[in-house]
Amino acid sequence: MLKVEEYKHQAETCVRCSYCKLIDLNWVKSSRFSRQCPIDVRYRFNLYSAHGLLHAALAELDNKLEFTPKFMEALWQCTLCGGCDIRCKRNLDVEVLQVIQDLRERCVEQGKSLPEHKLLATNVKKSHNIYGAAAGDRRKWMGTDVKPAPRADIVYFVGDAYAYRHPEIALATARLLEKAGFPFMVLADEWSSGHELFATGQVAAAKEMAEHNVKAIQSSGAKTVITGDAEAYKTLKVDYPRMMGKSTADMPYTVLHITEFIDQQVKDGKIKFTRRVPIKVTYHDPCNLGRLAEPWYQWEPKYEPPNIAVGKTWRRGDKGVYMPPRDILKGIKGLELIEMERVKDNTWCCGYGGGVGVAFPDFALWTAGERVEEARQTGAEAIVSACPNCKDVLASAATAHNTGLKVYDITEIMLRAVGK
Amino acid sequence: MITPKEAYETLQSIVGKEWVSDDPAICEADRYCSLSSPTDEKRRPGASIEPANTEEVRAIVRVCNRYKLPFVVTSTFYGAGTYCRKDNSILIDLKRMNTIEIDDQNMYAVVGPGVPFAALQGDLLKRGLYTFVAGCGGQSSVLANTVNMGDAPIGWRTGLGYQRILGVEWVLPDGEMLRMGSFSQGDDFFWGEGPGPDLRGLLRGCAGHQSRLGVVTRIGVKVFPFVSEELKPDGWAYHTTMNLPTNRFKWYNIRFNTRDDAINAMFEIGRCEIGLVVMTVPPIFRGVARTRGVGCAGFWEFWKDAGAKLAAAATDVRVLLYGIGSNKRLAYEEKVLLDVVADFKGSAREAPCRDETNIMAADAICANVVGGRFSSEVSYESINQAVRYSKVVDEICDRHRPPILQEYNSTDWFCPYELGYIAKMECLRMAAVEGIEGLEAWKAETQDACAAGGAYALVPDNKVFGPVWGNYPEKEDAIRALFDPNKISAPE
Numbered sequence: 001m002l003k004v005e006e007y008k009h010q011a012e013t014c015v016r017c018s019y020c021k022l023i024d025l026n027w028v029k030s031s032r033f034s035r036q037c038p039i040d041v042r043y044r045f046n047l048y049s050a051h052g053l054l055h056a057a058l059a060e061l062d063n064k065l066e067f068t069p070k071f072m073e074a075l076w077q078c079t080l081c082g083g084c085d086i087r088c089k090r091n092l093d094v095e096v097l098q099v100i101q102d103l104r105e106r107c108v109e110q111g112k113s114l115p116e117h118k119l120l121a122t123n124v125k126k127s128h129n130i131y132g133a134a135a136g137d138r139r140k141w142m143g144t145d146v147k148p149a150p151r152a153d154i155v156y157f158v159g160d161a162y163a164y165r166h167p168e169i170a171l172a173t174a175r176l177l178e179k180a181g182f183p184f185m186v187l188a189d190e191w192s193s194g195h196e197l198f199a200t201g202q203v204a205a206a207k208e209m210a211e212h213n214v215k216a217i218q219s220s221g222a223k224t225v226i227t228g229d230a231e232a233y234k235t236l237k238v239d240y241p242r243m244m245g246k247s248t249a250d251m252p253y254t255v256l257h258i259t260e261f262i263d264q265q266v267k268d269g270k271i272k273f274t275r276r277v278p279i280k281v282t283y284h285d286p287c288n289l290g291r292l293a294e295p296w297y298q299w300e301p302k303y304e305p306p307n308i309a310v311g312k313t314w315r316r317g318d319k320g321v322y323m324p325p326r327d328i329l330k331g332i333k334g335l336e337l338i339e340m341e342r343v344k345d346n347t348w349c350c351g352y353g354g355g356v357g358v359a360f361p362d363f364a365l366w367t368a369g370e371r372v373e374e375a376r377q378t379g380a381e382a383i384v385s386a387c388p389n390c391k392d393v394l395a396s397a398a399t400a401h402n403t404g405l406k407v408y409d410i411t412e413i414m415l416r417a418v419g420k
Numbered sequence: 421m422i423t424p425k426e427a428y429e430t431l432q433s434i435v436g437k438e439w440v441s442d443d444p445a446i447c448e449a450d451r452y453c454s455l456s457s458p459t460d461e462k463r464r465p466g467a468s469i470e471p472a473n474t475e476e477v478r479a480i481v482r483v484c485n486r487y488k489l490p491f492v493v494t495s496t497f498y499g500a501g502t503y504c505r506k507d508n509s510i511l512i513d514l515k516r517m518n519t520i521e522i523d524d525q526n527m528y529a530v531v532g533p534g535v536p537f538a539a540l541q542g543d544l545l546k547r548g549l550y551t552f553v554a555g556c557g558g559q560s561s562v563l564a565n566t567v568n569m570g571d572a573p574i575g576w577r578t579g580l581g582y583q584r585i586l587g588v589e590w591v592l593p594d595g596e597m598l599r600m601g602s603f604s605q606g607d608d609f610f611w612g613e614g615p616g617p618d619l620r621g622l623l624r625g626c627a628g629h630q631s632r633l634g635v636v637t638r639i640g641v642k643v644f645p646f647v648s649e650e651l652k653p654d655g656w657a658y659h660t661t662m663n664l665p666t667n668r669f670k671w672y673n674i675r676f677n678t679r680d681d682a683i684n685a686m687f688e689i690g691r692c693e694i695g696l697v698v699m700t701v702p703p704i705f706r707g708v709a710r711t712r713g714v715g716c717a718g719f720w721e722f723w724k725d726a727g728a729k730l731a732a733a734a735t736d737v738r739v740l741l742y743g744i745g746s747n748k749r750l751a752y753e754e755k756v757l758l759d760v761v762a763d764f765k766g767s768a769r770e771a772p773c774r775d776e777t778n779i780m781a782a783d784a785i786c787a788n789v790v791g792g793r794f795s796s797e798v799s800y801e802s803i804n805q806a807v808r809y810s811k812v813v814d815e816i817c818d819r820h821r822p823p824i825l826q827e828y829n830s831t832d833w834f835c836p837y838e839l840g841y842i843a844k845m846e847c848l849r850m851a852a853v854e855g856i857e858g859l860e861a862w863k864a865e866t867q868d869a870c871a872a873g874g875a876y877a878l879v880p881d882n883k884v885f886g887p888v889w890g891n892y893p894e895k896e897d898a899i900r901a902l903f904d905p906n907k908i909s910a911p912e
Contacts, residue, residue, distance in 0.1 A: 016453050018497045018559045022538060025558040025782035026653040026660040030546065031520055031539035044439075044470050044515045045446050046497055052449035059448045071445030086657045090782070093715030291657070306825060306852055309717040316713070318656035345657040 001102050001203070002095075006301040008061060010095045011054040013307075019091060020050040020084035023346040033341040033374050036083040038349055038367040039074060048074045050084030050096045057103045067112050075103060076114055077363055080199055080354035081287040086317035086345050093314065104201035116359040117200040124205060128191040129160045138190060141167030146174045149183035155222040155253075156184045157213075157236065159229030160192050161388035169388065172415040173228045173258055179418055180265045184226065187216045193232040195288075198239050200355040210240045218252050228258040228411050230387035231353075233321075234288035238296045248295035257289055259386055262414055263324035266331055273417035276334035281408075282380040283325055283337060284371060284394065285347035286387035290320035317345040325386055325410055332417040338378040340371075348374065351397075352389040368397035375405060382406040384413055422466030422508050427487040431469055431510070434479045439470040439516070450511045452503040453494060462503040465492070465511035472516045474589060474597075474637040481635065482595035484510055485906050492910045493631035495533040496561040501630050501879070505912055517637060522547065523610070528586055530609045530640050533563040538780050545779075550646040552578045553781040555835075563639050567623060568630075569878065571844065573697045573778050575837035576690075577742070578644060582624050586612045586640030590623065593634040593904035601640070609640025625896060631910040632896075633903055645744070651779060659713035660782060661774040668743040668750055671771035673701070674761050675736050682735035683803055683834070685764040689739065690840025692760065694753040696742035697778050700834040703730035704827060704848060712776075712783070731828035738771070740778065797866040798846045799875035806834045806845030812869045813847050820862040825850040845875075 002010070019025075021040045028034045035041050039048040046052040053074060059065035067075075078100060085097040107113065123132035141163055142148070148156070156177060162170040177184050194209030213236070217225060227233050237255040241248050265271040297313035304310055322344045329337045342348045351357065351367025372394060375383045383398070383405055385391050395407040421442045422428050431440045441447070444464070452462040466489075471477045484491045490506040495514040504511060518534035524547055531540060537551075538558030544550050552572035554565040565571075570581010578584065587603030587610065600623075603609045604616025612618060623629065623636065649665035676682040682700060689698055707730060711719040739757060743750025761768045776783040799809050810832035817824045827850050836843040847866075851859050864884075870877045871888045882893040900907070 016497060017557065019557065022536065022559050024653075024657060024660045025538040025780040026655070026662045026776065028538040028542040028558070028780065030542045031518075031535065034536070034539040034542055045441065045449070045468060045513065047443075047446045047449035049449075051497075055449050055451070056445050059445075065444055065448050068443050068445045070441060070443035074445070089715060090658045090660075091716075093717060306720060306850070307716055308720045312717065314715060316656075316658040316715075318658070 001105055002098055003301065004061070007099060007102055008058065009301075010099050011058045011061075013092060013094050014051050014054045014088075014096075015092065016051045016055070017091070018049075018051065020087050020096065022087070023083070023342055024087065024090070027342075027346050029341045033348070036087065036346070036348070038079055038081070038351060038363075038370070039077050041370070042363065042366060043074070047071065048077070050088070050100070053078065053100055053103065054094070054096065057099055060103070060106070067107050067110065072107070072112065075100070075107060077356055077360050078354055079287070079349045079351060079356045079367065081349035082292045082317070083346075083349070086291050089314065089316040101199075101201070105203055108201035113201060114355075114359045117196075117202065117355050120196050120200065120355075120358065121202050121205045124192050124194070124197060124209065129164060130192055130196050131160065131164050133164050138163050139186065141170040142174070142186070143171075146171065148186040150185070151221065152183040152185045153222055154182055154184040154224045154226055155217055155220055156186050157193070157225050157227040157229075157232055158186065158190060159227060159232035159388070161231070162229055163190075165392070166388050166409070169228060169409045169411050172411045175415055176258065176262060176271075176411065176418070177226070180262065180271045185220055185222060187213070187220060189216055193229070193235040195231040195235040195239070196355055196358065198235065198243070199353065203243065206239070207243045210243050214240060214244075214252070223253055225253050225255045226258055226261050227255065228386070228409070230257065230286040230289035230293075231389065233257045234293050237293060241296045241298065245298060247298045257321050257324070257386065259289075259324040259328060259410060260321055263328050266328065271418060273332045273414075275417050275419050277332050277413060277416050278334035279382055280336045280338060280380045281329065281382045281384045281413075282340050282375045282378045283329060283343075284340075284350065284375070284383050284385040284390055285322060285344055286385055286390045287347065287349050287353055289386055290322055290347060291317035291345045293321055294319040320345065325384075328410065328414060329384065332413065335413070335417075338380050340374045340378055342374065350385070350387075350390040350393050352393045357389060357393060364393050365397055365400060368393040369401055372397040372401055372403055372405060376403050380405070382408055384408050384410050386410045422489060422510065424487065427483060427489060428467060430483050431467065431480060434483070435469060435471055435476055439472070440467060442467040447511070450494070450513065453497045453499040460503075461505060463505060463507055463509065465504045466508045468511045468513055470513050470516050474591065477512065477514075477591050477635050477637055478595050478597060480510070480512060481591055481593065484908050485594055488906055488908060490908045490911050491631075493635050495564050496536050496559060498556060498560040499564060502910070505910075512635065514635070514637075522549070522643070524549065526610050527643050527645065528610055528640050529643050530587075530638055531562045532638055533561055533636065535562050536560060537562050537565070541780060544643055545646065545651060548646055548648050549643045550779070551641060551643045552581055553779065554581070555781065558781040562641065563636060566639065566641055567636055571878075572781070573699055573835055576698045576839065577696045578642075579838045580842065581641070582620070584642040585620055585623075586610060586642060588612075588620070588623060588636060588640070589638040591635040591637055593900075593909035594906070603640070609638075612640070622899065632900060634909055647744075654774075658715070661776050662779050664773045664775055664779075666773045667747045669773055670741045670750060670754060671773060672739045672741065672757060672768050673736060673771045674739065674766045674768045676764060676766045679735045679807065681764040681766065682737050683807055685760055685766060686737060686803060686834070686836055687840055688760045688763065689757065690836065692756045693839055694741065694756050695739050697738070697740040698836060698840075699738055700832075701736040701738045702833045702848070703727070704850075705833070706730050708783070727826070728828050737766075740775070796846055796848050797863065797870070798844060798878035799870045799873070800842060800844050800878070801873075801875040803834060803836050803840060803843040805873060805875050806843045809870060809873050809875055810834070810845050810847065812873065813866050816862060816865045816869065817847075817849060820858060820865075823852040823858040824862060825852055
């Protein structure tokens, strides 16, 4: 959490230019897909935007505003996609997302978290996963076929969603690692990454997950963590060091998304996509793999007049994992990649993030519907993504809108390309 | 919350419960937009309302009249002065009115107030058309900005936006509908002068009516033919650009030995009728360009060492040549430009063929790079007047440090329009956070100087400019009394 002075400084620096609401202006290709912020597009009142929330945050801090129903709705329907944060880094460099996340923490501290979010914490406390499923079932996806190495340099961090909801993708990931010829371990006692807890302002509970998982990784002796779950990727890489007051570089491990790892193996000639996958696809950048995935740089606020942030390393959204998934898809025979209008750091959120999918499923579906429409207009047959929650909500929207679009996790496509 | 409650319920019945709110958080977030004077009192609206169409706007305005509720209008929120100054006010937010209709053949577009420039430009470029994008940025409202001034560097070629307004749909402060130009005779916005009433001077008033004369709900704006080649965006987040087709565009940076040479060369370029953009490049712009991607802190770090050096350079002029119609035209423009440069002993250097600040105006709010701490004074008249006024402002700045920070008198920006017939002088002064009162004193002095010089200020102080400009505030009051008998349209 930011110190109050810094929180206030950041919020006050906003000049309400509204740049946070659009994608980068040079990348605007049509009015239809020119906007960035799901809550802004859906609700339109300024409160439902980054600058509105920052202004409200100042009023709340000064005891001029309470967490009213609409304030809560705007705050908790924000998907924390980070589009506003990246836009602001072109001009003002306000830490928009940090202020919004801190505002959520303040809301939780005042006992105003949502029941759906509280349930996540209850589930995690009970069984170390957000679904409340049996802890003992976490490794069920492996069946009898997957045999992780007892000791290896790599840990495969599965994450709640793949372990419990999409075991077939966890299995595909394991198969890919095997084909690349890299032995890997799976943590004997992996807990939830804590992504949803951190996003929903339940930081103490998230920190407990972080401490456990970091200790488990350290005990394994592995130096590299691979995951296919974009949310877990961002959490291990960015949120864990942030919660622990460190920088990403100071963590005892390096995190790679499966697409980063496989892309490198393809480029090194260690894995080959030999099978044709004849399909026209468009790629949806998960926020947590793209603009939110930059390394975390711990910084103690220090300013010199008039406004020089001394020694700060900025996170401006260009160091996310954008190209590896694209390079992989382009390298698959028969597959045609067609881009949507809002791509990479300008991506439109799937709608699930920030605890929205759990607490506001209708709004998540609406947001995903916007993305599905954008995908449909490319003429693609399928959407490919690299995040379990993106896949789920986009698939639901594709069905709801009767588009006929299929939705795949990129791991499924990769496995088809290398053969089973 | 507004009183009486009955009024609020009536508003709910007009737009639906979803689109009107008296929730304190919604109203607090609407308390003020940018470009508002720090010393003005800005009150939290009693309710915020989001109409979807003109009929809803009319109904809302009628309710405001019935219950004597003051109202203020906003749209994309990067606005000048549209905030509530009275308690129990209604903030009418027009973001939902974001329709765009483009008439390719007659080359005009009809837009609602919620359409940002970048959105319109995106749709136009796909059709081989373009419009100007306001200097304050592509995220701002086409309608609001055009009614106010329509100030954009491309105005060198297209003219100031307010001179390109065609038909207008306008809800007057009493809820009556006024249709102007050709739109008064049917559903066609193609012509501004008529047939039918042309009250565009009234619409714009002194400096845009800033919601004091009701609500403009749609306007027709002229658009222009553009190249058919694709403009290719490039770069990441904080540092994107638009690559221009090299067979149709060329940028030149030209250094002159004296400011007089630079000014005379700009006049000559205008007389030759070449170029899409012609302007001086204040050193602060170069500072911003060189620190693009490192944010406000990076800018300041750079500026404290390099500012003086940049400011010491002679006046630079930047010209974008545009081969409208053919690449032969580009060759012609280039030849003419280089002849002019030679005549005035300048030194021309071709610059990369890309754009950040004109086609989409992505960097147009570059002043924000300094951390939101800047103040701006603007005058519109001739290029010569701009030069004279800038010298006066420089002297005034020297008397007001702090709060004016050291920018080495380097920010005066001369941006001519209409091939040099009109020019803007904008001084973007960086200011310390502390000492707002001092900033107000600086502004007051600059306004006095602007008025004394016979120039036109973007946001004129009535007390200063009124006596100089034929006591226009009295005329405005008379007009408002006629149109707004209940004095509810953005009352002061």
